[in-house]
Structure formats: structure tokens, C-alpha cells
Amino acid sequence: MLFDIGRVCMKISGREAGKTCVIVDKKNNFLIIDGNVKRRACNPKHLEPLDIVLKIKKGATTSEVKSAMKKEKLEVKDKKKKEKKKLEKPVKKRKTKKSGVNKKEEKSTQKKTSKKSTRKNDKKTTKPKK
Amino acid sequence: MTQKHIISRKLRRVFIKGPKKVKMVFKKRKHSKQKCGNCGKHLGGTIRERPYKMRTTAKTKKRPTRKFGGVLCPECTKKELKKRIRS
Numbered sequence: 001m002l003f004d005i006g007r008v009c010m011k012i013s014g015r016e017a018g019k020t021c022v023i024v025d026k027k028n029n030f031l032i033i034d035g036n037v038k039r040r041a042c043n044p045k046h047l048e049p050l051d052i053v054l055k056i057k058k059g060a061t062t063s064e065v066k067s068a069m070k071k072e073k074l075e076v077k078d079k080k081k082k083e084k085k086k087l088e089k090p091v092k093k094r095k096t097k098k099s100g101v102n103k104k105e106e107k108s109t110q111k112k113t114s115k116k117s118t119r120k121n122d123k124k125t126t127k128p129k130k
Numbered sequence: 131m132t133q134k135h136i137i138s139r140k141l142r143r144v145f146i147k148g149p150k151k152v153k154m155v156f157k158k159r160k161h162s163k164q165k166c167g168n169c170g171k172h173l174g175g176t177i178r179e180r181p182y183k184m185r186t187t188a189k190t191k192k193r194p195t196r197k198f199g200g201v202l203c204p205e206c207t208k209k210e211l212k213k214r215i216r217s
Binding site for chain 1: 211
């Protein structure tokens with residue numbers, strides 16, 4: 001028969017059009033296909049038979065079908081899962097006071113120095129040279 | 131005097147309803163519908179938008195993910211694939 005178990009076909013319609021598949025089983029006027037496509041029931045009108053027949057059992061699993069396809073030297077595409085990178089969690093550091101110096105003293109010294117520096121610069125810029 | 135590019139109907143007129151009066155705005159026209167390269171039938175699953183909107187939309191929303199999607203219609207893809215297998 002044309003659409004017998006083990007017949008290699010190509011899908012013509014749908015999003016998997018142009019991909020090779022193998023008939024695994026029959027189910028009331030529908031064919032169950034597997035291989036480079038998702039395992040599903042399919043209308044025979046959506047398939048185009050090729051002249052290759054594989055030796056597989058009725059209702060063979062996907063791994064069995066793919067190994068049989070490799071023996072016949074047909075292209076088999078496996079999905080590759082992306083490896084997730086493990087990110088290191090950020091470590092919280094406790095804030096510590098500097099030894100011997102208080103916060104208030106630090107702030108007062110900073111203000112004094114900043115004011116002086118700005119005044120000096122202003123004078124230089126504003127005063128024209130004689 | 132009205133401008134020449136408005137007289138020539140090059141731009142599309144859009145009327146926007148406001149609180150007191152209707153405002154007229156000029157907009158550029160969209161491109162024509164995409165057609166099958168073999169039979170000339172209009173293609174489904176494709177969109178008509180201005181280039182500023184086409185740039186932001188995803189590629190999967192612009193054409194079907196089938197083989198020859200966005201180029202040939204589904205009936206012509208069937209014929210094309212059958213022809214390649216049988217030859």
C-alpha cells in the first residue's frame with residue numbers, strides 16, 4: 001500500500017511543510033506521523049509519499065524512528081536546549097563606621113574646604129587684569 | 131492658497147472629533163496588499179503598515195512561519211513542493 005507503516009513522506013501543508021516524516025500508525029482515516037515533525041494525527045491529503053520504506057514496528061517511539069532514519073542516511077534534526085548561565089547572587093555588605101573619626105566632624109571639615117576653594121576661583125575669574 | 135501636495139490627494143485625509151469642532155489631519159497612505167508570486171492572490175497573515183510601525187513589529191507577526199510564507203499562497207506551495215519531490 002502507499003500509506004503503509006514505515007513509509008517516509010513529506011508534509012505539504014501547515015507550518016511543518018517541507019519536512020520529512022514517517023508513518024507510525026493508523027487511526028480512522030488518519031495517519032499518525034513522527035520524525036522531524038511533532039508526533040500527531042495527520043490527513044493523508046497533507047502528505048506526499050517518497051520511495052523509501054523503513055523497518056519499524058507499529059506504534060514505534062520517536063527515538064526508535066529517529067535511529068531508523070539515521071540508518072537510512074536521512075537528515076535528523078534534534079532540538080537543542082540552551083544552557084542557562086548561573087548568575088551569582090549579590091552579597092550585602094554591612095556599613096561600618098571609620099575608627100577614630102565622627103561623622104559630624106567630617107562634614108564640617110568638608111564644607112569649609114569647599115567654600116574656600118569656590119571663593120578663590122571666583123575672584124580669579126571675575127577680576128580683570130590691569 | 132492651499133498647498134499643492136494637498137490638492138493632488140497624495141495624502142489621506144483623517145477627521146478627528148474634538149470637543150468643539152472636527153479637526154482635519156493629513157496622513158501618508160499605506161502600501162498595497164501583498165500578493166502571491168505565482169497566481170497573484172492576496173496573501174493572508176501579512177500586514178499593511180507604514181515603515182515606522184513595521185520596524186517595531188516582530189518578524190513572526192509580519193508573515194506566516196510556513197515554508198514560502200509571505201511569498202506564495204498555501205495552494206501554490208503545495209504544487210511547488212509536489213513538483214520538487216516528483217522530479
